[in-house]
Amino acid sequence: MTDEQWYEEAREICLKRLDRRANTRSELATALDSHGVPEQVREAVLDRLTQVGLIDDADFAHRWTASRHGVRGLSRRAVAAELSRKGVDSQIVEDATSQITDADELDAATEIARNKLEAGRGIEEARLTRRVLGALARKGYGPQIAWAAIRAAREELGEEPPEAPTTGLFD
Structure with missing residues (x-):
């Protein structure tokens, strides 16, 4: 496949996943890696989706925190562990979970x-x-x-x- 074909394939994979639910950049990168998307194409697609606002780890972390604590009753520590497993940067995790007093x-x-x-x-x-x-x-x-x-x-x-x-x- 050419880089353009890989780009379209990777874009389609990401958009399908994002259509189901919000994903972190890391989750999408893992999905693209599992499909064998070349690294430079993967990064180009993820950068573009971030640029247009379809990937926003900080927003994802805040929404995840509100949902998991508010609905499921998880502690700050448990929510932080889930976000870390999803590949969210530790500073973003700390910021998002600080909303739980x-x-x-x-x-x-x-x-x-x-x-x-x-x-x-x-x-x-x-x-x-x-x-x-x-x-x-x-x-x-x-x-x-x-x-x-x-x-x-x-x-x-x-x-x-x-x-x-x-x-x-x-x-």
Whole structure:
């Protein structure tokens, strides 16, 4: 294939992917590499798509952060890890995830904890607490926020909040 043919092929691959959902520059580069697109053509296509605004890693990171934290309740750390895996530059990741405040994290973790506690009514308290802690850990929350969320959720539900263990669970 000529460079012009490769360029059209690469452009078509990118546009099809972008039609389905926003992609990072790195994700598109990986897709083009998997199709054997030469590096100079790949970079030309990606530069052009960036120039016309179809690729914008900063916008992608901000939208991803809002979605993953707001809808899924993921922690700042978990969102940052996802963006890093998608090839977003670390400075952009830091900027995007800085929109999640400590209070936002605690609110989201408390909502998750409350839902899990309500769904687990009837389960022995220690077992239910372990389940909630596990759910929060899978969402990327550390032990301090997880315990604070469980205490807040139990208070909201009119239950006696548990005391966080001093050792053991996260050591």
